[in-house]
Amino acid sequence: MEILTNIEDVQIKTAEWVREGKTIGFVPTMGYLHEGHERLLEEARKENDHVILSIFVNPLQFGENEDLDQYPRDEEHDTLIAKKYETDLVFLPHNETMYPRPMSMNLSVSKRADVLCGRSRPGHFEGVVTVLTKLFNICRPTRAYFGMKDAQQVAVVDALIQDFNIPVTLRRVPTVRESDGLAKSSRNVNLTSQERREAPMIQEALYLGRKQVENGTKDPIEVIKATRQFLDSRTRGKIDYIELLSYPELEPVTEINQTVILAAAVYYDRARLIDNVVFDQTGKLEIG
Amino acid sequence: MEILTNIEDVQIKTAEWVREGKTIGFVPTMGYLHEGHERLLEEARKENDHVILSIFVNPLQFGENEDLDQYPRDEEHDTLIAKKYETDLVFLPHNETMYPRPMSMNLSVSKRADVLCGRSRPGHFEGVVTVLTKLFNICRPTRAYFGMKDAQQVAVVDALIQDFNIPVTLRRVPTVRESDGLAKSSRNVNLTSQERREAPMIQEALYLGRKQVENGTKDPIEVIKATRQFLDSRTRGKIDYIELLSYPELEPVTEINQTVILAAAVYYDRARLIDNVVFDQTGKLEIG
Numbered sequence: 001m002e003i004l005t006n007i008e009d010v011q012i013k014t015a016e017w018v019r020e021g022k023t024i025g026f027v028p029t030m031g032y033l034h035e036g037h038e039r040l041l042e043e044a045r046k047e048n049d050h051v052i053l054s055i056f057v058n059p060l061q062f063g064e065n066e067d068l069d070q071y072p073r074d075e076e077h078d079t080l081i082a083k084k085y086e087t088d089l090v091f092l093p094h095n096e097t098m099y100p101r102p103m104s105m106n107l108s109v110s111k112r113a114d115v116l117c118g119r120s121r122p123g124h125f126e127g128v129v130t131v132l133t134k135l136f137n138i139c140r141p142t143r144a145y146f147g148m149k150d151a152q153q154v155a156v157v158d159a160l161i162q163d164f165n166i167p168v169t170l171r172r173v174p175t176v177r178e179s180d181g182l183a184k185s186s187r188n189v190n191l192t193s194q195e196r197r198e199a200p201m202i203q204e205a206l207y208l209g210r211k212q213v214e215n216g217t218k219d220p221i222e223v224i225k226a227t228r229q230f231l232d233s234r235t236r237g238k239i240d241y242i243e244l245l246s247y248p249e250l251e252p253v254t255e256i257n258q259t260v261i262l263a264a265a266v267y268y269d270r271a272r273l274i275d276n277v278v279f280d281q282t283g284k285l286e287i288g
Numbered sequence: 289m290e291i292l293t294n295i296e297d298v299q300i301k302t303a304e305w306v307r308e309g310k311t312i313g314f315v316p317t318m319g320y321l322h323e324g325h326e327r328l329l330e331e332a333r334k335e336n337d338h339v340i341l342s343i344f345v346n347p348l349q350f351g352e353n354e355d356l357d358q359y360p361r362d363e364e365h366d367t368l369i370a371k372k373y374e375t376d377l378v379f380l381p382h383n384e385t386m387y388p389r390p391m392s393m394n395l396s397v398s399k400r401a402d403v404l405c406g407r408s409r410p411g412h413f414e415g416v417v418t419v420l421t422k423l424f425n426i427c428r429p430t431r432a433y434f435g436m437k438d439a440q441q442v443a444v445v446d447a448l449i450q451d452f453n454i455p456v457t458l459r460r461v462p463t464v465r466e467s468d469g470l471a472k473s474s475r476n477v478n479l480t481s482q483e484r485r486e487a488p489m490i491q492e493a494l495y496l497g498r499k500q501v502e503n504g505t506k507d508p509i510e511v512i513k514a515t516r517q518f519l520d521s522r523t524r525g526k527i528d529y530i531e532l533l534s535y536p537e538l539e540p541v542t543e544i545n546q547t548v549i550l551a552a553a554v555y556y557d558r559a560r561l562i563d564n565v566v567f568d569q570t571g572k573l574e575i576g
Contacts, residue, residue, distance in 0.1 A: 011455055019309040104399035104447035105417060111392035129393060137453040159392035165425040167299055 001083055003090045007098075007138055010091050014052070014140040022049035026141030026168075028132060031055040032072045033081045035184050036176045040145040041085035043173055052139045053082050054091040056098060061127025072186065091139065098134060107133065112159055112250040116152045116243055116263050117274060128153060129160045141168050148287050149175040149183055151261055151276045155248035172287050175275070177203070183275045190271040198235035199273060202264055205231035206277040209244070209262045214283025218255045220244040227262065240265035240272065247278050247286075257281045289371055291378045295386075295426055298379050302340070302428040310337035314429030314456075316420060319343040320360045321369045323472050324464045328433040329373035331461055340427045341370050342379040344386060349415025360474065379427065386422060395421065400447055400538040404440045404531055404551050405562060416441060417448045429456050436575050437463040437471055439549055439564045443536035460575050463563070465491070471563045478559040486523035487561060490552055493519035494565040497532070497550045502571025506543045508532040515550065528553035528560065535566050535574075545569045 004010050017024055025044030029037055044051045055078055062068040075092070082090050106126070112118075113125040136144070146154045154172050161170055176184045181203040182196075191199060209227035217223055228242050246253050247261040263276035278286045292298050305312055313332030317325055332339045343366055350356040363380070370378050394414070400406075401413040424432070434442045442460050449458055464472045469491040470484075479487060497515035505511055516530050534541050535549040551564035566574045 018306055021307040103451045105395055105397045105451055107393055107395055109393045134453045137455055163391045163393055165295055165422045167425055
């Protein structure tokens with residue numbers, strides 16, 4: 001396994017792989033890998049000749065009040081995980097490598113960005129699409145892997161790829177869960193034991209909402225209301241939002257007659273948890 | 289020679305070429321090809337295994353008051369030119385192919401754009417970098433060819449490639465000129481015979497400015513003044529601008545101690561002509 005910090009070295013390597021007709025699976029991350037990332041690496045390993053993992057805590061996607069400096073890092077552990085999944089190349093650039101000077105141009109995101117978590121993180125998805133555009137040009141992936149835990153990110157990346165005709169296939173990978181259904185997250189360790197017991201109710205509530213659609217409900221307001229009532233009565237966490245939107249367009253719907261996402265964010269004392277479920281107009285799960 | 293109108297067909301073809309280890313030379317145009325374009329095709333043909341010409345009158349780079357509908361087109365002539373230079377593939381997309389739906393994200397250009405011709409064409413370079421980002425992802429060129437007649441465009445494309453680490457080499461091709469020095473342009477036919485006789489003075493004036501630097505002048509104001517005086521006394525055309533800026537950064541300089549561009553735009557009765565010269569601190573020509 002090669003660990004490279006220099007853009008040109010990676011481009012030489014990936015150009016070589018492309019010339020040899022090899023497929024490249026790409027897993028972009030900010031490091032501090034957990035089982036969700038492992039699932040991405042596992043999928044990438046299965047489907048491609050070569051696997052690239054990038055680890056870069058992208059300053060551009062952090063807001064002014066967000067703790068860039070305190071974002072957890074553990075390169076040693078990450079490298080072990082990368083080896084475990086037989087990753088061929090780890091790209092580990094420095095800030096100055098990715099942003100050597102102020103940029104002359106900027107990407108702004110006008111759709112899919114100002115709902116769900118994007119509402120409270122202005123500029124976040126601008127940072128995400130900017131670094132991904134760079135990483136795609138550096139790593140030249142055949143397929144790129146993203147977890148559906150961040151379903152909004154997947155939707156924005158889908159738009160990025162379509163808008164600019166990027167020759168990469170987007171792979172949406174199901175959320176990895178604890179045995180009781182709680183979505184895996186590095187933030188889960190910040191829950192009190194009482195909160196930890198309640199947190200699986202987020203997924204339960206989302207499934208209850210989905211069930212309503214399976215049973216014939218077409219009205220998004222009704223679905224949101226039922227989901228909220230269920231969740232409110234089963235956890236002391238404070239609901240940040242429960243939203244139902246078309247997917248991947250992330251636009252409001254007045255009637256459920258297409259693929260939609262039902263998503264929730266809940267504040268606990270020292271952690272904000274998110275989860276979602278994507279299903280079609282009959283309530284059939286699209287991506288776990 | 290293949291003529292393709294569909295993005296996917298081009299991507300299949302270029303992916304195949306890339307996999308075979310072939311180099312691809314790319315000449316993006318808005319069609320109505322003249323000798324400037326021919327020089328680009330000629331260079332591309334010399335240096336690459338395969339040559340792609342794209343012809344697309346990009347609506348995004350036209351301002352509200354600019355005549356998109358009246359932009360000249362002549363696909364038959366363009367196809368003959370493409371054949372003459374043994375072009376392998378002509379990409380000739382429709383508007384709806386390039387912009388099938390409103391985009392979810394947009395590129396804005398914050399540097400190099402609001403000087404020279406960009407000053408009077410707000411949004412123009414946004415349109416240019418957007419369509420080029422798409423075309424680069426579709427055509428996957430090894431090298432892309434641009435004429436130095438549009439030196440500002442070359443500078444903006446250079447920034448695009450750097451900012452997003454696009455794996456393409458930018459080739460700057462010298463301006464093609466008439467025997468009397470006038471830069472070739474499809475607009476030259478709109479000059480009266482009197483104007484046509486005066487128009488070569490634009491290049492003369494720029495060379496005079498460059499000569500001053502060769503003779504030791506470091507002061508950009510002095511160079512601009514001399515250039516303006518020379519030109520003013522030799523043509524009845526109305527000078528739009530004469531600017532001297534660092535190149536390719538296109539920033540104002542107080543002293544000439546790096547590569548600079550001296551550029552002019554002149555209004556004639558039914559044509560606005562532009563020209564430029566790029567030279568280093570000793571006045572040595574960098575690109576004709």
